[in-house]
Amino acid sequence: MGGNMAKMMKQVQKMQADMMKLQEELGNRTVESSAGGGVVRVVANGKQEIVAVEIKPEAVDPEDVEMLQDLVLTAVNEALKQSREMVSKEMGKLTGGMNIPGLF
Template identity: 35%
Template sequence: MMRGNRNMGNMMKQMKKMEKQLAEEQKIMESKTYTGTSPDELVKATFTGKREMTDLTIDPKAIDPDDPDMLSDLIMAAVNAALKQIDDEGKQTLGKYTNNLPGM
């Protein structure tokens, strides 16, 4: 009976340690910036790790009054590229803690 309590105590310590490491890595990731660019690099979108856009740069060559849809497409491509970077880093960095947890 005592051995089971000790094992449970060790498991709880490990979980608390993992939780602390996860929080630290998440904080580091959230403090980084991620920049996505459109395929031709005419549009750049910068986000924090918290998915907040902090900058959007549009090259004047991307602004064609006769084709506003092109600019929309370039902006979407840049935004999606930046968000993918955040997702990929999250899976790589935080996944090592959450992949083995039930329901994650």
């Protein structure tokens, strides 16, 4: 019984080490989203941080600031959604589909 426990603890430690490595890798990976046919582009990393926002001049209409705000909001939310999906997919590969609360 003690041998099984030691083996299980090694597996848990390896999984923890793999997760730490994966978290670091995901911080360097990015996803990109755009809105308004590409006039607003947002890049997010695997830590759900926005790392770039690009707004083309034709998206800036002083008469319609609300549209630009909506485009930025849409692109940001989509980039964050894609980032979460990327993390979930990669974590699923690592954990074999087990949902482990509190990991992300």
